[in-house]
Amino acid sequence: MTERIEITDFVTGEAVEAELFDDVAVEHFLEAQEEWRPVVVEARWKLSATGEQHLIPRHAHWDWTNKEEDLKLLAFTFYGLRCGGKLQGLMKLQTVGHRCRLPEQIGKPLVYVDYIETAPWNIKLLMRALGREPQYAPIGSVLIRAAVRKSIEEGLKGRLGLHSLPTSEQFYLHACGMESVDKDPAKQNLLWCEFTPEGAERFTTGGTL
Amino acid sequence: MKVNNDREWLKRQAALEDGDFVSVGGFVESMGVEELAGAQNVIPLRSAFARLIQLARRERNLSCEQFAARVDVDLAEVLGIEADEHYRPALRTVHQIANFLGIPDKKLLGLSGLLKVKDAQFQKAALQFAARAEPVEKLSQEEHSALEEYVKFLCER
Numbered sequence: 001m002t003e004r005i006e007i008t009d010f011v012t013g014e015a016v017e018a019e020l021f022d023d024v025a026v027e028h029f030l031e032a033q034e035e036w037r038p039v040v041v042e043a044r045w046k047l048s049a050t051g052e053q054h055l056i057p058r059h060a061h062w063d064w065t066n067k068e069e070d071l072k073l074l075a076f077t078f079y080g081l082r083c084g085g086k087l088q089g090l091m092k093l094q095t096v097g098h099r100c101r102l103p104e105q106i107g108k109p110l111v112y113v114d115y116i117e118t119a120p121w122n123i124k125l126l127m128r129a130l131g132r133e134p135q136y137a138p139i140g141s142v143l144i145r146a147a148v149r150k151s152i153e154e155g156l157k158g159r160l161g162l163h164s165l166p167t168s169e170q171f172y173l174h175a176c177g178m179e180s181v182d183k184d185p186a187k188q189n190l191l192w193c194e195f196t197p198e199g200a201e202r203f204t205t206g207g208t209l
Numbered sequence: 210m211k212v213n214n215d216r217e218w219l220k221r222q223a224a225l226e227d228g229d230f231v232s233v234g235g236f237v238e239s240m241g242v243e244e245l246a247g248a249q250n251v252i253p254l255r256s257a258f259a260r261l262i263q264l265a266r267r268e269r270n271l272s273c274e275q276f277a278a279r280v281d282v283d284l285a286e287v288l289g290i291e292a293d294e295h296y297r298p299a300l301r302t303v304h305q306i307a308n309f310l311g312i313p314d315k316k317l318l319g320l321s322g323l324l325k326v327k328d329a330q331f332q333k334a335a336l337q338f339a340a341r342a343e344p345v346e347k348l349s350q351e352e353h354s355a356l357e358e359y360v361k362f363l364c365e366r
Binding site for chain 2: 006010013015113115123127140163168170205206
């Protein structure tokens with residue numbers, strides 16, 4: 001599947017064409033690793049001068065070699081977003097094996113966001129460290145919207161769950177409107193966030209404000 | 210469910226997202242690449258990496274150029290790996306070589322110094338291999354001539 005969508009140029013505010021695709025291959029992870037990683041390292045180095053390097057999640061050290069095996073498994077779905085000839089975001093979903101934790105839908109199956117990352121040039125903190133403006137938005141939202149769609153396709157009505165890193169809580173709770181459930185001791189005390197079908201609908205139809 | 214794909218939604222989400230991090234914890238604490246690799250551990254493993262590539266290439270009777278073509282990497286990468294233990298190969302190069310040789314990616318990434326390796330046994334085996342693979346046989350006539358000519362050239366300069 002390849003879908004043409006529009007995203008926004010962060011600086012001009014103009015709409016630009018992008019491609020959302022699900023035929024992700026190991027080359028995409030290699031591309032992400034090779035092109036994203038040096039930018040993150042440079043930004044971390046700049047931030048270390050002001051003692052702010054801790055603001056960059058350790059998750060930046062993800063391991064693409066694990067994902068190569070996952071590409072072959074039906075239980076996982078991958079999405080990528082390309083714009084301006086470059087990969088702008090990647091996401092990995094797990095469609096089986098995870099269940100809801102919110103009391104009103106506890107135990108029901110959901111789609112789990114196992115991995116999601118946007119290119120470092122779309123992250124404000126990193127670009128400010130490098131004296132630049134972020135490039136495109138809203139990469140995270142477009143990917144999460146794709147995850148909600150996948151949940152609907154799987155008959156899970158938009159139910160979605162994930163473990164948010166502390167640096168991402170603002171995005172999931174406020175930009176997406178997901179519900180905060182609790183810190184998960186089994187997952188480094190990361191915050192478990194969840195979409196109900198209603199919450200997912202509010203998000204995808206623009207009712208998060 | 211109707212999914213809103215209009216520009217208003219994008220604009221609103223762009224403003225709300227505001228260039229935030231979106232990372233999740235599914236893969237948190239996965240192994241560190243490159244900058245976490247302690248420099249003191251990298252050099253010995255890289256020498257094992259260099260010897261491994263060189264022997265694997267020679268075993269197949271391939272020149273560096275032929276090896277680079279078969280593996281689909283730049284010749285400069287192969288030369289850099291074999292000749293310079295400080296050389297940092299590209300991830301793609303290591304991935305391609307791993308595929309070609311049928312060696313797991315992670316193992317070769319560890320040897321190449323791109324991946325931190327905590328396994329003491331892995332390190333010890335790499336060191337032993339590097340030591341054992343160091344050639345001790347007499348030089349061939351061709352090598353002898355090449356060496357002699359090059360030393361002569363250096364002395365004359």
